[in-house]
Amino acid sequence: MRSENIYLIGLMGAGKTTIGRQLAKALKLPFYDSDKAIEEATGVNIPTIFEFEGEEGFRDREQKMIKQLTQMQGIVMATGGGAILREENRRLLQENGFVVYLKCSVGRILERTRKDTSRPLLRTDNPRARLEALYAEREPLYLACADFKVDTGVMQSKAVVTRILEHYRTLNPEKE
Numbered sequence: 001m002r003s004e005n006i007y008l009i010g011l012m013g014a015g016k017t018t019i020g021r022q023l024a025k026a027l028k029l030p031f032y033d034s035d036k037a038i039e040e041a042t043g044v045n046i047p048t049i050f051e052f053e054g055e056e057g058f059r060d061r062e063q064k065m066i067k068q069l070t071q072m073q074g075i076v077m078a079t080g081g082g083a084i085l086r087e088e089n090r091r092l093l094q095e096n097g098f099v100v101y102l103k104c105s106v107g108r109i110l111e112r113t114r115k116d117t118s119r120p121l122l123r124t125d126n127p128r129a130r131l132e133a134l135y136a137e138r139e140p141l142y143l144a145c146a147d148f149k150v151d152t153g154v155m156q157s158k159a160v161v162t163r164i165l166e167h168y169r170t171l172n173p174e175k176e
Contacts, residue, residue: 005097
């Protein structure tokens with residue numbers, strides 16, 4: 001095993017933060033959300049960064065934060081949904097931890113995010129079409145980057161955490 005770190009990847013609304021917090025608690029490890037870490041470092045929220053710096057500016061900040069967080073040991077990290085778009089981020093995640101792809105259907109993500117105004121990429125007339133496009137673009141990258149995949153749209157978060165821990169512990173028997 002490269003590291004005891006666990007990194008969660010997947011589309012927005014797939015449950016990365018929820019699952020990440022529960023995993024961290026179960027493993028008694030600190031939890032980090034790369035988007036929240038960017039907000040804390042900049043003092044502004046993600047939509048504001050998008051507004052003033054565009055997606056490219058945000059991706060630059062995200063890459064720096066992922067580089068910083070993947071150098072830590074013994075953490076659980078939820079990444080932003082688009083973190084895997086940059087090859088450097090995929091490499092850092094794969095080299096420094098156990099990468100879990102939280103897969104979730106577009107329909108379930110729409111249900112979960114429809115009242116959430118903090119997602120710049122869903123500020124569109126047709127959020128379903130936008131999510132379908134993001135899914136089509138990112139799914140191959142998620143699959144290529146992940147060590148393990150679990151569908152968060154069909155089971156409760158507790159069951160997802162159990163599945164991840166079972167697989168993780170087969171790779172890290174000392175983490176019982």
